[in-house]
Amino acid sequence: MFVFGLILLVLAVIGLTVSARLKVFDAPAAGTDRSGRRGDAGETLEPRRNRTPNHIVRWVSTGLGALGVIFLVLSSFFALDPGQAAVLRGQFTRAVDGIETSEGLHTKAPWDDVIEFDVRNQQVKYIADGRTTDNAGGLPDGAQITVQDKEGVSANIDVTVQYSIARDAVGDIYRVYRDEEGLRQKLILNDIRSVVRDVPGNFTTLEVLTDRPAVRAAVVKALEAKWEGKGLIVEDVSLQEIRYPDTVTTAFADAQQAQIAVTTEQAKLDATKVSAQQKVVQAQAEADANALLNSSLTPSILQQRYLDTLKELAAAGNLVITDGTNSQILVQR
Incomplete structure (x- = not known):
């Protein structure tokens, strides 16, 4: 806008300069030619003064100057x-x-x-073949990222990274990357692919398949470290889908079923052990109680209990004294 306004001002100055130097020419009068020779009647007529070209140039130049000033004023503001x-x-x-x-x-x-x-939250998406639209109808920034885990098994990962630009870092970002598109192409897209490709190498196949939160946390940490001091903030990372070859997923499913079976049998064995332990504990408690009881029945205690029993029978009138044979010696009622 500034350049356009400047051009208009230059044109206006040129036009006004030309207008000031433009001579007013004499237009021939009616009945004469441009040299003022006589007409048919033989008389000589005075030529007319024509100022129209001078006025046109001056008005056009003035209009261009006004437009130039307007453009220059407008180029001094932005929102x-x-x-x-x-x-x-x-x-x-x-x-x-x-x-x-x-x-x-x-x-x-x-x-x-x-x-x-x-400086709002923005997204980078690497999904499938890179041509599949998302739920909002937008195209991803690239295709799925191929990774290799700790055991050397390859997989394809769909990932979405949300990030934002720090307001106070835009000056440094401009000095290095010139504009936001340069930042995105030269840094953001490359770093995301690099980090997502490297992080799974620290996890086993089973860990990648079953502990996705740990893999995601590792990606976030690696991105934050890579973007430290570069004016970029990691807002979120979403590992949307992890695709291993069919042979790997089938083996994993079989291993899960086997693990479930082992867990079930282990649970049954644990239940049996607990039941047996309960019986052992119960039997031991009974044995301990009997041993305690037997140890407490000394001859004097038994004699005393015998005498107490006799007293109870005598009081009830049911005491029978014999000589140890079948003949009754004395019955007291």
Whole structure:
């Protein structure tokens, strides 16, 4: 806009200069030619003064100048919404003349360009063949990422990474990558592929298949380390699908069934052991009780219990004294 306004001003100055130097020419009068020779009646007529070209140039030049001033004024203002930050770049020097991170209307030098950066959450997606649209109808940034785990088994991973640009880092980002597209192509896309490709190498096949949160956490940590000090913030990482070859997934399914069977049998064995242990404990308790009882029945205690029993029978009138044979000696009622 600044260059266009400047061009209009230059044209206006040129037009006004030409208009000031443009001579008013004499238009021939009616009945004469341009040299003023006599007409048919033999009389000589005075030529007319024609100022029309001069006026046209002057008015056009004035209009161009007014438009130029308007464009220059408009090029001194710019607006940012809440999700934007901007770098002010000298149009001729290409140097950073300022950074603006707040929303609203701002002023600048007319010759400064505004390089805008989106500081909202953004996504990078690597899905399937790279041509399959997502639920929102958008295309991914690339195809699935092929990885190799700790055991050397290959798999394909669909991944979505959410990131944002730090507002106060847009100046440094511009100096290195020039604009947001350069940042995305030269750093973000390459780093995501590199990290997602390397991290599964620290996990076994079983861990990758069964402990996806641990793999995801490792990817987040690696990305944060890689982007430290570069003005990028990792918001989220989603490992949407991990595809191993059919032979691997079939073997994993069989192993799961076998593990389930082992777990079931182990549970049964544990239950049997617990039941047996309960019986042992119960038997031991009874034996301990009997041993305690037997150890407490001394001859004197037995004699005392015998005498007590006799007293109880005598009181009830059921005491029978014999000589140890079948003949009754004495019955007391």
